[in-house]
Amino acid sequence: MFKNTIFRRMTALVLTLALAATAALPGLAVYPMPIQTASETEAVYLFNADTGKTILNQNADQQQYVASLTKLMTALLLLESGKDLNGEVTVPTVLTQEFRDIQNANGTTMGLRIGETVRRIDLLNAMLIVSANDAASVIAYDVGGSVLDFVKQMNARAQELGCTGTNFTCAHGLFDYGNVSTAQDLAKIAAACAANQTFAQVAGTASYVLPATNLRKAEHTISSSNSLMNSESANYREYVRWVKGGFTTLAGRCIVAFAEKDGHTYGLVILGCDTLDHLFAECDDLFDWAFASFADRPLVDTQTVLTTVDLTKCRTEPAVELYAAAPVSGYGHADDIVTYSFDLPESIAATVKSGSVVGTATVYLDGDEVGTVDLVTHKEYVSDFRTDMKATVLLLCALLFILAALTAVTLAAGGSSLNLKKRRRRR
The missing domain is CATH 1.20.5 (Single alpha-helices involved in coiled-coils or other helix-helix interfaces)
Known part of the structure; x- marks a missing residue:
């Protein structure tokens, strides 16, 4: 089990390293915000989930209350624990005060009771689909041995993922005191979650049937209230794959969403929005803009000289002109700049035949490597000796x-x- 947990963590870490590394690289474009957010204090972070590239950034490094987006880390730790999701957990008496605190804060629940036995997969679905706070607390107790020890695990995992502005104080986010993160940190946590197939499936589910338990004699259905995934809503977008929202008075309206279209995936984090209407409208506008503004486009053709190499033993030609042996395409914004790095000899001696491979070019689009292509000649360069x-x-x-x-x-x-x-x- 321990080895499985390490493997899962390493897999998620590899998928999130690109996000952390790209943010540290100079010269990569962060595009102008295409919309006016409801307030200037909102945090917005849109990124390409395939490459980790930052697309839009507004207040993304500022600490804010994150409400139920906290549950992303809770879900991640459960999935990485290696515990059997079909296994059962009995709600312990030690959570009595925790449940009272959730009730006093008017937190959403799945109606768990002390002594109730429920499957882990049911807890996970309730926590992600209807943001059940009691389910998060039971998961914390089950994985961490206690809620307090689980919170320590949450903060340790956040550090492993490269989060620098995150501090968790509870497993569900209902209690705001000190429970903060940043939009950029949450993007790293969300990327790790998205790497887990079970998480993506559960978080992308609109409704789920909770089975009967020892204290609940009938099954019942829970449903998401998220407009982005409700086909009858004006905010519905077919390309949205999963969403996790959150709200407290201090945190405002918060959301993490992933969208995929034509093989390209974007992740979006918004913190501190004022209303649900604004929140969903901003999500729609930002995802629509991303899919409209970025596309696969030709970067290199085979008829344009990419570079030259000094030619020796030829009085008539000072240099050899080199062309790409094959066209190169890449996914990016229309304004992204194409650059190259070359692996070439300092010079080459004639005679050089047409079609000779002289070196290679690595193609970059806005600083991101797209691919490497051979460089070839399009004509023969005859030596002075032959001439x-x-x-x-x-x-x-x-x-x-x-x-x-x-x-x-x-x-x-x-x-x-x-x-x-x-x-x-x-x-």
Whole structure:
């Protein structure tokens, strides 16, 4: 079990390292905010979930209360624990005060009672679909041994993921005291969650049937109230894959959403929005803008000179022109700049035949590596030796021709002289 947990964590870490590394690289474009958010204090972080590239950034490094987005980390730790999701957990008496505190804070619950036995998969679904706070507390007790120890695990995992502005104080986010993060940190946590197939499936579920338990004799259905995934809502977007929302008075309206279209995935975090209407409208506008503004486009063709290499032993050509052996395309914004790095010799000696591979070019789009392509010549570059030899041969041929002509003329002239002498003798 321990090895499985380490493997899961390493897999998630690899998928989130690109996000952390890209944020630290200079020169990569963060695009102008295409919309006016409901308030200037909102935190917005839109990123390409396939590459980790930051797309939009507004207040994304500022600590804010994150409400039920806390449950992303709770779900992640459960999934990484290696515990059997179909296994059962009995709600312990030690959570009595925790449940009272949730009730006093008017927190959403799945109606768990002390002594009730429920499957972990049911807790996970209730926590992610209807944001059940009691389910989060039971998961915390089950995975951590106690809620307090589980919170310690949450903060340790956040550090492992590269979070620098995150501090969790509870497993559900209902209690605001000190429970903070940043939009950029939550993107890292969300990326780790998205790497888990079970999480993506559960978080992308609109409704779920909770089975009967030892204290609940009938099954019942829970349903998400999220407009982005409700096909009857004006805010519905078919490309949205999963959503987790949150709200407290201090945190405002918060959301993490992932959307995928044509093989490209974006993650979005919004913190501190004032109303649900604004929140869902901003999600729609930002995702619509991303899918409209970024596309696969040709970057390199085979007919444009990419670079040259100095040519030696050729007086007529100072350099060899090099072309891409194959076209290269990439996914990006229309304003993204294409750059190259080359692996080439300092010079090359003639003769160089047409179609010769001289080196390679690595293609970058806005600083992100797209691919590597061979560089080839489109014509032959002939050496001075061959040119000089050809000229020498031609000269020799010309001289021989002239010599032959002179010889022929001389012989012809000699023959005419002999004939003339013979005629004189006869006279």
